[in-house]
Structures are given as structure tokens and as C-alpha cells.
């Protein structure tokens with residue numbers, strides 16, 4: 001049977017993106033980001049995001065079809081993020097996808113954005129198959145998951161408070177770095193050394209759970225104290241925070257894989273674009289004899305390729321959405 005041709009559309013936050021896949025092969029991957037516009041405000045302004053999505057969505061979809069050398073009439077399905085995210089932003093992509101699916105008389109597939117982050121690894125390695133353990137580390141979620149099948153997973157544990165990306169964004173703000181903070185903290189950390197003592201509580205909770213609030217408070221207090229006069233290095237703080245925040249994720253993910261007796265680890269979400277985390281995961285997986293599949297960096301932060309990849313899983317399961325599908329601001333992880 002011919003591999004299905006699926007268009008993915010993502011508009012949950014500040015990226016308007018469209019991608020086309022044929023089976024698990026990525027044919028095109030287009031994105032317009034309003035992050036630089038939003039940076040002026042120190043975060044995403046929902047109304048601005050929605051307006052930029054409205055201006056960009058048709059052009060981004062046309063570009064994705066053009067680059068893939070595919071006519072819209074050839075598509076087998078349209079997959080679109082219906083949640084979680086900013087309602088106004090989601091509605092732009094969802095309405096566009098509905099119009100396209102209706103006009104072409106092909107299935108509409110509603111994709112949970114987080115499932116999209118998890119599915120990004122399937123594009124990276126066409127042989128990847130469950131079971132495996134996945135590290136999800138994004139702006140709004142951080143958890144270690146046991147993927148039993150392509151559609152069924154168990155949450156082994158996760159953050160008790162902030163998500164890893166959120167912690168990076170908050171620490172960036174304390175260090176005077178722009179939004180979104182993660183890439184800026186990573187860049188600065190390369191110039192520093194992880195010599196500033198960080199609280200050990202992160203590992204103290206046992207199981208697979210962890211907390212970022214103590215680490216964040218420690219850094220805020222450290223910076224405020226030092227600002228009273230003593231010399232200090234922003235780069236050293238960035239490097240110390242980065243290793244304290246990320247080592248634990250890599251270590252607990254490997255623990256999960258060994259406990260569940262799986263041979264493969266994957267990861268997804270914006271924080272997985274972090275070079276330090278990628279290297280750490282490579283090291284701990286190699287030491288434990290585990291295979292590691294990491295999505296390309298551009299498929300860790302929000303993108304439409306991952307939405308198309310999860311769309312394929314839903315397509316194969318015959319899990320199609322009615323045209324009455326609504327956008328959801330939040331969807332539980334499970």
C-alpha cells in the first residue's frame with residue numbers, strides 16, 4: 001500500500017508551521033516564528049500571536065506543499081494541533097485545517113501537541129518502535145514516560161512544579177537574558193564553569209519525580225546577594241544551573257529505561273535542543289548500553305513535522321476528528 005501523504009499544521013504558541021510527510025519520510029518543513037516580536041514583551045502575547053498566525057498560515061502551508069512538490073489534491077489527511085496552547089492561536093491553524101480537509105474531502109486529524117513532541121523521534125529513525133522510555137522536556141511539561149505502544153504510554157514521573165523550559169526562561173530573566181531564555185542560557189553557559197554550588201534537593205525526592213522551584217529560588221537569592229557588591233560570573237551561574245537542571249533528567253531517564261528493561265531511549269520538547277543535555281544523554285545512554293534516538297534540534301522546539309508524525313500514528317489507527325473539533329487550552333498529559 002502506498003505510504004499516506006499527510007500535511008501537519010502547528011499554531012499552538014508563537015510558531016506557525018506546516019510540514020508534509022510521506023509515511024515516515026519528511027518532504028518539507030516550513031516555519032514562521034513570532035518569537036522575535038514577542039521578545040519585546042518578555043513572553044508571548046496571545047493576541048499578537050493569533051494575528052501573526054492569521055497572516056502567515058496560508059503562505060506557510062503553500063510553501064510546505066511547494067517544497068514537498070505535492071498538490072493539495074494528493075494529500076491523504078490533514079493533521080493539526082488542537083491543544084494544548086493559546087486558544088486564539090490554536091483556532092487559526094485548526095480552522096484552516098478544517099477548511100482544507102472539508103474542501104478536499106479527506107480526514108481531519110486532531111493532534112495533541114505533546115504527543116507531537118513525543119512523535120518527533122519517529123521521523124529521526126524510521127526503524128524506531130516501542131517499547132522505549134522518553135524524556136519529555138518542553139516549555140510547559142517535563143516528564144519521563146514509558147511508551148508501551150505508539151499510542152499508549154505511562155508517566156513514570158516528572159516535575160512537581162516548573163517545567164524545565166520554564167525554569168530556563170525564569171533563570172534567563174534573573175540573568176537579564178531575553179525571551180525565550182533557553183538558548184541564551186545555553187550560549188552563556190558555554191563561557192562559564194559549573195562551579196557555583198547548587199542545592200542537592202533535586203535528586204532527594206526519589207522515584208522519578210523532581211522539583212525545580214528550590215533551584216530557581218537558590219539562583220534568585222544568589223544573584224540578589226551578589227548584586228549587593230561582590231564580583232560574580234553570570235556565565236558560571238548559567239553553567240551551574242544548566243548542569244543541575246539537566247543532569248537529573250538524563251540520569252532519571254536512563255534509570256527508567258533500565259527499570260522497564262527497554263533497550264531504547266528517546267526525547268522530545270524544546271529543552272532537548274540543548275546541546276549540553278544532548279551530550280549528557282549520549283554519555284549516560286552509552287554507559288548503560290542503551291540506544292538513543294534524538295530528534296533534530298529544529299524538531300525539538302515547536303514545529304509541524306512532529307504534528308504530521310503524530311498525525312500518521314492517528315491515521316494508521318483510523319483515529320479521525322469530526323469537523324466540530326474544538327481547540328483546547330489544556331489537555332492532561334494522560
Ligand SMILES: Nc1ncnc2c1ncn2[C@@H]1O[C@H](COP(=O)(O)OP(=O)(O)OP(=O)(O)O)[C@@H](O)[C@H]1O
Pocket residue numbers: 013084113114117137138139140141164165166168169180181182183186269270271272273274275300301302
Ligand atoms: N537550547 C535550549 N536550552 C534550554 N532550553 C531551551 C533551549 N531551546 C529552547 N528551550 C526552551 O524550550 C521551551 C520551548 O519549548 P517548546 O516549544 O517545546 O515549549 P512549549 O511549546 O512552549 O511548551 P509545551 O510544548 O510544553 O506546550 C522554552 O522554555 C525554551 O526556553
Ligand SMILES: [Mg+2]
Pocket residue numbers: 113117138139269270301302
Ligand atoms: Mg511545545
